Amino acid sequence: MSKILFLPKYPRMGASSRLRTYQFMPSWEGAGYSVKVSPFFNEQYLQERYKGEGLDTWNLLKCYFQRLWVLLGAWRYTHVWIEKELFPFAPAWAEWILAKVGKGYFVDYDDAVFHRYDQARRPWVRRIFSDKIDRVMRYAKVVFVGNSYLEQRAQHAGAKKIVRLPTVIDTKKYGPKTWSSEGTVRIGWIGSPSTLKYLNLIRPELEQICREYDAEVLLVNGKITWKFDGPMRLIPWTEEGEVVAIQEMDIGLMPLPDTPWEQGKCAYKLIQYMACGLPVIASPVGMNLDVVEEAVNGFLAKDGEAWLAALRTLVQDAALRKRMGENGFALVQKEYTLEGNFRRMREEIENSQ
Incomplete structure (x- = not known):
């Protein structure tokens, strides 16, 4: 043996x-x-x-x-x-x-x-x-x-x-969310306390979207030290509960700065979101470019203006969110x-x- x-x-x-x-x-x-x-x-x-x-x-x-x-x-x-x-x-x-x-x-x-x-x-x-x-x-x-x-x-x-x-991901643990076209749109992010800083890259855009639409930011995180001027909810991270928490989201986010360290990241957040049938918005950095197919399973946003445009598009269109989420789910089942x-x-x- x-x-x-x-x-x-x-x-x-x-x-x-x-x-x-x-x-x-x-x-x-x-x-x-x-x-x-x-x-x-x-x-x-x-x-x-x-x-x-x-x-x-x-x-x-x-x-x-x-x-x-x-x-x-x-x-x-x-x-x-x-x-x-x-x-x-x-x-x-x-x-x-x-x-x-x-x-x-x-x-x-x-x-x-x-x-x-x-x-x-x-x-x-x-x-x-x-x-x-x-x-x-x-x-x-x-x-x-x-x-x-x-x-x-x-x-x-x-x-x-x-x-x-x-x-x-383990396909036995993940599955697509149940979609609804009504109610508050939940814009989600999951990560460790050390990576919460990345959300500061798009905080003004998230605050603006929450002012313009019936939307809230949903964080799945070990603790919260993030200042956000808008509706926000924290779900404490647990290994057992992370899939259910992601399934509460309607859009998954992965902002990153374009630095050598971030070039080495493996886009796991995007894979988790897609495994739950979510559309995604991500910075065009490193492996994010391999995982996100523009306008098929999500959007790549290079600056604040692009983030606002992508968020507005997805927040306003429930059918598009569902369709992109299905495309992302199919990709994960095939490759990840x-x-x-x-x-x-x-x-x-x-x-x-």
Whole structure:
């Protein structure tokens, strides 16, 4: 029996690890694999991050020692699967050892984590670690990437093999909303507290739309610190309740600034919205360009004027919202499913034996 050691960055409450690692565990186990999951950071760390509090130094050290202890037993496993890197802000020595002395490893990216190093504000971080992720990619047997921007970096790094693996949804949990042409139009956004800042890019446009029409902003978020001059409702995020919360929306939003970090994002919000049958409006940044087909399943809005135009069009036309939502749902069912990704992942595991 093949045994796989998964080394994600976060426990299940961390969105990237939940989507790139944990949601596939039932599939691996159902296919007969023996799996162990050992995140680098723990829940205490994430709770401190989300609350915006200072980080407990002793807890951070505990995370480093825990990962080292797990790696000492990596020889017991047939495969090692890493999310991003083994030790943040440390040289890629552990990855080199796994590649040269051990059985090698797979590595997975859904963010431009390399920019935490090569574009860091501290000069010493750029000087020491600017090519760290390139080394991790180069040492790996296979590099999984969520979009073309990450794929280009892996190619530049000299990765041996690169496999595109978008962030996907579990079709057993998602389904299209029930539409109504009457009542308040709910303009929705889902995300973590750290990404709520992106809504500031379109706050004036949202406020104007809510003044002009019977519309409200619906936020699915861990907490609310956002100042908005208009009708707004918060639904606290839970893993169990996020699908029902999205289904309360009528339009899904994904504003982003056009920066290198955002170029590496995997458009997961858009995929979630579409999986619930919603039309979307998004900034034309990174993978958003791959997911949104203009005027078919949503709109790409490059500036405030375009955001206003797209919002007005969708707020006023319930039939168009439903039609675009159906088109988006069909796209997700075809291209962005857990089942499809698992087939690709399992194929790479089997081919590497």
